[in-house]
Amino acid sequence: MKELIAIEPGKAILRDYEERELKPNEVRVKSEVSAEKHGTHLSFFLGRVPNVDKDWNSELELFIPREGKSSLFPFHLGNITVGRIVEVGKDVKEFKIGDRVWGYLPIRETHTVDISRISLIPEGLTDEEVLCIDPATVALMSVREGRFSLGDRVAVFGLGAIGLLTVQMARLNGATFIVAIDPIEERRNLAKVFGADLILGTDIDVGLEIKLATGKRGVDVSIETSGSYRALHQAIRGTRYGGTIVTTSLYHGEGIGLDLGEEWHINRHTMVSGIRVESEPYRDFPRWDRKRIYDTVIELFKKKLLSIDGFLHTVPFGDVLSAYETLKTNPNKWIKLGVRY
DSSP states (O other): OEEEEEEETTEEEEEEOOOOOOOTTEEEEEEEEEEOOTTHHHHHHTTOSGGGTEEEETTTTEEEEOOSSOSOOSEEOOSEEEEEEEEEOTTOOSOOTTOEEEESOOSBSEEEEEGGGOEEOOTTOOHHHHHTHHHHHHHHHHHHHHTOOTTOEEEEEOOSHHHHHHHHHHHHTTOSEEEEEOSOHHHHHHHHHTTOSEEEOSSSOHHHHHHHHTTTSOEEEEEEOSOOHHHHHHHHHHEEEEEEEEEOSOOOSOOTTOOTTSHHHHSOOEEEOOOOTTSOSOTTTTTSOHHHHHHHHHHHHHTTOSOOTTOEEEEEGGGHHHHHHHHHHOTTSOSEEEEEO
16 A cells, blocks of 8 residues: 655655554545645645744744754645545444545545544535535635625635635625636636636736726725735735735745735735634634534535536546646646545
């Protein structure tokens, strides 16, 4: 059996492993298809995160410089896996052999896990939709944190999986004018299909174009999903006085292209940061918790209110190392990488 492991920044290997015996409350899952998370996970893979030389101190809620060798590597790559149960522990009652399940499991041929880490495939969802549950939860939280409603104008910066789902959810949430911004034409075209009223590339003054398209006012809410400081600066410029900027992605490195001495200093914006499912409790707690976020995303997929057409590029498991080399040199080549076993 083989598993995909990052052993140093930008270097992945297929490592041999052997499965151990099941514990009473565990199951063994044979993988069928997996997917990667292109934002946060690729930043970890490339070593572009503070965790390389800092530790998160949960008591202080601060990153603290680490002395000595980084503990980040090695680690498993991959985000979500769909598979079939091939063995169950003696105390397992909730699942049986043959059940198809999903979970936050890495790119690996099999998984021996506690039953708390898997769920049955929801009826009515395709495998591809299941693999997109994760970006859909972030998109849902981003829209909710934007606090906009019927009649508001919204801009979405970055049209990866999260951004394209955010465009769709913004329309569902009542936005009457949606701007979608991305350097890649194919992604802009998908955003148009999914409900964007105006699509913009990044080789122009995006903030100015947004202002001119909205009667010189700007959008009420900008949702920045790309992790680009330059995009964040344009989101600030394109948002009206007193508006809101929601940041969903993981930023890394110095803030080149972001100048907080310009529009940010004058226009009294509100910025909402860190749209992470793991960062609990949420601002709407106790009405909204992690379970409700996931239940809502699954319901939206069941009702076919969200589309992921054109999202996944799937490769055979044997080609996974080559695919990660492509992601390393051209991270925007695919919206979302899938791996089929």
